[in-house]
Ligand SMILES: O=P(O)(O)OC[C@H]1O[C@H](OP(=O)(O)OP(=O)(O)O)[C@H](O)[C@@H]1O
Ligand SMILES: O=c1cc[nH]c(=O)[nH]1
């Protein structure tokens with residue numbers, strides 16, 4: 631699995647804002663939106679393009695377009711905060727949704743929503759979830775995609791734990807990963823350290839213990 635870490639200074643300043651405890655939910659959401667633009671921009675280097683004839687006001691020339699715009703799939707809830715920024719960069723794309731909530735005791739994902747095309751043969755997919763911790767949630771999501779015939783999955787996240795990266799690598803699924811950081815690891819509650827807390831709660835409210 632290819633892994634790309636977006637270590638651009640402007641990405642790292644947004645990530646710093648997201649990490650800080652005193653950052654309120656409005657600034658957290660704005661920082662995630664801006665950081666998503668940068669992460670998806672880097673991920674899009676991997677997309678195939680095709681040339682086609684266009685005309686400027688001065689002369690005919692060649693234009694460029696995406697050969698096969700990806701289906702965008704945010705993982706609810708936290709991935710919702712990345713959806714607008716990704717769709718703004720990829721206006722030709724469609725969007726599917728997967729809803730997962732991690733059990734606080736077992737840390738296993740519980741699926742509560744799935745809205746995906748039945749056949750993803752030949753369709754690249756861009757999965758959005760800010761957090762890759764144990765990897766259980768993203769693995770569940772990517773298996774749903776692979777079961778529908780998808781062979782080209784790019785995951786965009788903000789923070790990844792080495793444990794989750796290794797789990798995705800070992801899955802044998804056709805994955806590539808773009809992230810703004812690979813952190814130290816997981817604590818005993820399977821939260822990323824130093825991390826940023828619960829990305830869903832920090833955007834939308836809630837009470838989790840880290
Ligand atoms: O790699 P994992 O160990 O599976 O953990 C990562 C998952 O945890 C968070 O979602 P959460 O379950 O908290 O749901 P939420 O987005 O509704 O807050 C996050 O957005 C990932 O989906
Ligand atoms: O650190 C973590 C781990 C899982 N989910 C989160 O939102 N944060």
Ligand SMILES: [Mg+2]
Pocket residue numbers: 708828829830831
């Ligand atoms: Mg959460």
